[in-house]
Amino acid sequence: MSSTFLGMPATPPRSPYGTGNLRGDRTFPEAAHDELRNEQLRRNLGRATHTIRAKRLNVTGELPDWEELRDAGSALKTDTMNRLPELLEQLERKVTERGGTVHWARDGVEANEIVTRLVKATGSSEVIKVKSMATQEIGLNEHLESVGITPCETDLAELIVQLAHDKPSHILVPAIHRNRDEIRQIFLKEIPGIDPGLDNVPAHLAAAARAYLRDKFMTTKVAISGANFGIAETGTLCVVESEGNGRMCLTLPDTLITVMGIEKVLPRYQDLEVFLQLLPRSSTGERMNPYTSMWTGVTPDDGPQDFHLVLLDNGRTAALADRIGREALNCIRCSACLNVCPVYERAGGHAYGSTYPGPIGAVLTPQLAGMHAAKDDPNSSLPYASSLCGACFDACPVKIDIPSLLVELRHQHTEESGTTVEKLAMKAAAGVMKRPKLYTAAQKGAAIGRVMAGRDGKISHLPPPFDGWSDSRDIAAPPKQTFRSWLASAEGAATMRAAANEHEKNQKNQKKEEEK
Amino acid sequence: MRIGLFATCLGDTLFPEAVKSTAVLLARLGHDVVFPPGQTCCGQMHVNTGYQREPVPLVRNFAEQFGDASIDAVVMPSGSCAGSVRHQHEIVAERYGDAALRAGVATVKAKTYELSEFLVDVLEVTQVGAYFPHRVTYHPTCHSLRMLRVGEKPLKLLRAVDSIDLVELPEADSCCGFGGTFAIKNAETSTAMLQDKMRNIATTGADVCTAGDSSCLMHIGGGLSRIAAGTRTLHLAQILSSTRTSPYVPTEAVR
Numbered sequence: 026m027s028s029t030f031l032g033m034p035a036t037p038p039r040s041p042y043g044t045g046n047l048r049g050d051r052t053f054p055e056a057a058h059d060e061l062r063n064e065q066l067r068r069n070l071g072r073a074t075h076t077i078r079a080k081r082l083n084v085t086g087e088l089p090d091w092e093e094l095r096d097a098g099s100a101l102k103t104d105t106m107n108r109l110p111e112l113l114e115q116l117e118r119k120v121t122e123r124g125g126t127v128h129w130a131r132d133g134v135e136a137n138e139i140v141t142r143l144v145k146a147t148g149s150s151e152v153i154k155v156k157s158m159a160t161q162e163i164g165l166n167e168h169l170e171s172v173g174i175t176p177c178e179t180d181l182a183e184l185i186v187q188l189a190h191d192k193p194s195h196i197l198v199p200a201i202h203r204n205r206d207e208i209r210q211i212f213l214k215e216i217p218g219i220d221p222g223l224d225n226v227p228a229h230l231a232a233a234a235r236a237y238l239r240d241k242f243m244t245t246k247v248a249i250s251g252a253n254f255g256i257a258e259t260g261t262l263c264v265v266e267s268e269g270n271g272r273m274c275l276t277l278p279d280t281l282i283t284v285m286g287i288e289k290v291l292p293r294y295q296d297l298e299v300f301l302q303l304l305p306r307s308s309t310g311e312r313m314n315p316y317t318s319m320w321t322g323v324t325p326d327d328g329p330q331d332f333h334l335v336l337l338d339n340g341r342t343a344a345l346a347d348r349i350g351r352e353a354l355n356c357i358r359c360s361a362c363l364n365v366c367p368v369y370e371r372a373g374g375h376a377y378g379s380t381y382p383g384p385i386g387a388v389l390t391p392q393l394a395g396m397h398a399a400k401d402d403p404n405s406s407l408p409y410a411s412s413l414c415g416a417c418f419d420a421c422p423v424k425i426d427i428p429s430l431l432v433e434l435r436h437q438h439t440e441e442s443g444t445t446v447e448k449l450a451m452k453a454a455a456g457v458m459k460r461p462k463l464y465t466a467a468q469k470g471a472a473i474g475r476v477m478a479g480r481d482g483k484i485s486h487l488p489p490p491f492d493g494w495s496d497s498r499d500i501a502a503p504p505k506q507t508f509r510s511w512l513a514s515a516e517g518a519a520t521m522r523a524a525a526n527e528h529e530k531n532q533k534n535q536k537k538e539e540e541k
Numbered sequence: 542m543r544i545g546l547f548a549t550c551l552g553d554t555l556f557p558e559a560v561k562s563t564a565v566l567l568a569r570l571g572h573d574v575v576f577p578p579g580q581t582c583c584g585q586m587h588v589n590t591g592y593q594r595e596p597v598p599l600v601r602n603f604a605e606q607f608g609d610a611s612i613d614a615v616v617m618p619s620g621s622c623a624g625s626v627r628h629q630h631e632i633v634a635e636r637y638g639d640a641a642l643r644a645g646v647a648t649v650k651a652k653t654y655e656l657s658e659f660l661v662d663v664l665e666v667t668q669v670g671a672y673f674p675h676r677v678t679y680h681p682t683c684h685s686l687r688m689l690r691v692g693e694k695p696l697k698l699l700r701a702v703d704s705i706d707l708v709e710l711p712e713a714d715s716c717c718g719f720g721g722t723f724a725i726k727n728a729e730t731s732t733a734m735l736q737d738k739m740r741n742i743a744t745t746g747a748d749v750c751t752a753g754d755s756s757c758l759m760h761i762g763g764g765l766s767r768i769a770a771g772t773r774t775l776h777l778a779q780i781l782s783s784t785r786t787s788p789y790v791p792t793e794a795v796r
Contacts, residue, residue: 057730067733367716371733410727412720412734413589415687432629435591451592458550458581459598468554483766493728497735498763501555508548508557512564512576520561524568531670532571 037342038132039395045133045163045339046192047394049378052406057372066202066373073201077364080310081420088306097299098423102355105290106345112257112290113336119260123322125332130284132339133163139335140165140249140282144174147280147331149247155264155271156180157251158358159284159337161193161380162393165249176249177241179270181234188215194374194382196360197308202373205230238270248274248329252285253357254300255334258293261321262334265304265314275318281329286337288345288354300357303422308359340393349433353388355423362417362427368410377410378403384417388430396434397441405442408434471503478502542664543573545612547603549622549755550582556755559776563618563656566669566782577606585625588633590722597637600630604645607653614663615653618778620685620753623655628688655685656778657753661694667701672785674704678747679777680738680761682754683716695753695777702780710750711741719760735764742772753777 040047049056060066085091105112117127130136136159144152152169154160154176166176166187178187182200186193189211193199200208205225212219212230216237223233250271254263262283264271275281291300305314323332345351363369363383374382379390387407396404408431417427439448457463477484482502487495494500511517544567552560567574583603584596603626607615617623627650634646660666679699685691699707718724718734738761742750750765750772752758762774773791783789 054727054729057727061729061733367718367734368727368730372730408591409723410730412683412716412718412723412731414683414716414720416683416714416716419687432589432591432632435589436593437591439591447590448592448595451587451590451595455584455587455592455595455599458584459602461579461581461602464550464581471554485767490725493725493731494763496728497732497767498724498760499766500759500763503555504557506557508553508560509576509578511557511561517561520565521568521574524565525571527569528571 037338037340037346039340039343039398040162040393041132041134042395042398045394046161046380047340047390047404048398049376049403051378052401052403053372053376053378053410054406056376056378057410060373060376061371063373065204065207067371069202069204070370070373073198074364074370077198077310081307081361081364084306084310084312088302094299094302095422095424098303098357099355099425101291101296101299102357102423103352105292106288106351106354109287109290109345112292113287115257116255116260116290117336119257120262120322120332120334121260123260125260125322125334128333128335130335130337130339133337136163136284136335136337136339137165137168140284141169141172141174143280143282143333144169144247144249145172147247149174149245149280151175151177151241151245152247152249153241153245153274153278154178154183155248155250155274156183156199156266157249157284158196158380159251159286160249162286163284163337163339165284177238177245179238179241179274180266181231181268181270184234184238185211188212192375193380195363196358196381196383196385197363198360202375242270242273242277246278247280247282248278249282249284250274252283252289253304254297255285255290256292256294256297257290259321261294261319263297264318265301266316266318267309267311267314269316272316272318275320276328278329280331280333281320282333282335284335284337286339287341288356304357304359307357307361307420307422340395343395344389344392347392350388350392350430350437352425353385353392353427353430355425356385356389357423359422361420361422365416365420366411367414367416368412372410377407379407384411384427384431385421385425387411388427388434391434396438405438408438465507465509468507468509472505475502475505542613543575543611545607545609545615546574546576547580547583547607547615547617547622548576549617549619551759552618552755555759556776559618559755559778562776562778562782563616566778567616569782570664570666570669572664575612577609577612580606583622583625583630584633585622585629586721588625588629589720593633594637596633597642600633600638600646601642603630604642604649607649608645613652614659615649616656616659617653618656618753618776619755620655620682620689620691621756623653623658624684624688626650626653655689655691655753657685657695657698658689658691660781661697667697669698669701669781671701671705671781671783672703672788673780673783674706675748676706676708676746677749677751677780678708678710678742678745678772679713680710680717680742680750680752680757681713682752682757685753686714691753698777698781699751703785705780708745708747710745712737713741715741717757717761719757721756724760731760732764735760739764739768739770743770745772747772749773749775749780751775751777751780
C-alpha cells in the first residue's frame, strides 16, 4: 500500500532549545527565591512601578474613547494575525519596491547569521543599536561579540545594562532594577575617560552617557534596530522612542539593519492612528512619545543608503497555530502589564529567565520557545507565576486576556506532563467531590485535622508540599460542624425558621406603620 | 424568590459561619433558601491549576444540582467560585463535555450570583438591617473586582450598616497573594504580596478586614494570625447578618 501525502503541515518549529534568551536556567519559584531577598531590587521596583502606574492611569483616564481605542487595537491585531502570511508578503513586496532588501529568518540562529553576514559585508567591526526586544530575544549582541563585532546599545537604560554586563529586567525600562547610585558606579567603572567626580544627579548621569554615545553616533557606519510596527500597505517601518538615540541610529549610518518579529506587521498606514495613541499612553504614561521615526525603504541621499529588513519567526508561527494562545501575539510590548503585576513587582524581571518578563512574558515565552523542550523545562513554571488577579488584562491596550491564556497554558502543561503526583491528587479530589456521600465522609475526615491544631485552635505547621503556606500563614482548625450538618441539625432548622419569622414580623410592622 | 445556596467546598467545610450568615441574611430578607444536598465543589481549583478533564464531573454535578427551574437564582458567598461558574464551566464543557452539559452550564450560569451583586443588582437592596459597631476595612478580592466587576456594590452594602466605622484600605485593589495553588507553588512571592497587604491593613487601624471570599480571607487571616496583628478577618456576609438583636459573636480561632 502506498501512502499519499495529504499536505497536512507539521507543527511549526519553536525557538530552538539552547539558543537566544527565551529560557532561564531555573524555575520561576527558584529564581524568585533569590530575587525576593534583594531588598534594593524590591524598593527600586516598588517605587518605579507605582510611579508609572499612576502616570498611565492619568493619561488613559483622560481619553473619552480609551475603551474604543482598546477595542480597535484588539480588532486590528486579530485581523492581522488572521491573515499574517498575505500581509507579510505585501510588506516584503513594498519594502523591496522602495529599495530595501528583505530577509526571512526561521529562528534566532538564522537571524543572527543573516545580520552577521550583512555587517561583515560593510567591513565595519562596530554597530550601534536602537533598543530592540527582538534582538534581545535572539541574543544578537552575544552572537556579534562572538564573531568579533562590537555592538553598542544607545538607549540609556540598555546602555546601563550592557555596561553592567547585566540582563534587562523590563520590556520598556530595562534597568528598572537599578537606582541612580548603582548607575553612577557602573558608569565610573565602565565608561572610558569619564569624569571621576560624576555625582548621582540624573541629568549629570544622562549627560555622561550622551557624551559617550555622541562619538559612537558620529563614527559608526552600521546600525541595528527593531521595529514597533511595519506597514504592509506602504512598506513603512516605525520606531517609537523617548531619547532620540533611535533617530540618530536610523538616520546617520550608511547601513541600517532592522530585525522585526513577523507579528509586528499592520495592514494599513492609517492603523498607526490607533497604535500611536495606545502605545505611549500605556507604556511611559505619556500622551505622545518624543520621537516617532518612520522610513520606507531607501531614500536617495537621505538616511541609510543600504536598508535590510530581517523578518523573524522564532516560534511565532508555532504560537499562531494555537487557537487560544495566539492572542499573545497581539502584544505591542508596551509593558503596562508588567507595571501593574503584583508578582512582577515583587519578584522582578530576571525571575522569568526570558527577554519577555511579567504577565505577557509568562504567556509569550512558553509559546515562542516551548515549555516541554527538556526534562523539567523552566518555562513550564512560567504560566504558574501568577495569582490570576487580572490586573494585566485591565491594563492591556489591546485587551489580551492574559489570565485566561495562563489558565490555558497551565492546561497544556498538565496535558503534556503525563501522570504526576499532582494530577493523581486532583483526580482523587474530583473523584471524591463528584460523589456527595463520599464528599460528606471526607469532610468528616477533614475534622480530624483538628488534632493538628494547638490549644489556640490554629495549625502552624503543615507537611510538604503545603509547608510553603504554613511558613508565613496559620490556618484555623476545621470547625466541629460543617455548614451542611448545621443546616440539617435542629439548631440550623430553628435558626432558619427564626430568620424567616423575622422577615414576617418586619413585614407586619411595616404594614402597621403604613396604616398609621 | 427561591434561592439555591451554594456553600462552596471551602465555606461548607472550613468556614461554615460565612455560609450560615449568607443563609440567614437571605431568609431574613424574605426569601426561600434551599440547599441542594448533592452539591460539592465548583472545580475552580482544578481549572486554575491546569486541570480541565478532572473537573468535568464537578461541573456536571453543579449544573444538575442547581439547574432545576424551580431555583430562581444560585447565590454563593464567593466571588471566585461565582467567577468559576460564570467563566470556566463553559470552557470545560466546550472542551470535554457533551451537548447536554453545555446546555446545563449555560442555564445555570445565567442565574449564578456572588452575594453582593445578588443583593444590590437582583434584590435591589443595600440596607439589610445590619448593625456592626466596629472599625472595618474592605479588601476587594481580585475575582469579584475584575472578573465579576462587583465594583462598589460591597461598599454600598457596608456603608448602609448601622454604627459601622468603615475605613478605606490603601492600595485596596492589589492582590493579597492567595491565587489558589499559587500560594503553594509560589509560596514566597505569595508571602511578599501578603506582607504588603497586611502592612496596608495595619495602617487602617481596623478591627476587622472583610471581603467577599473566604479563600482570600483565609490567606490574609492566616498571615494576620501569624504576626498576631490586632485585626481579624470576617466575611462580608457575617457583617451583613449581624443585627442589634443578634450581633456578631466571634467563634473561629484564626482571626
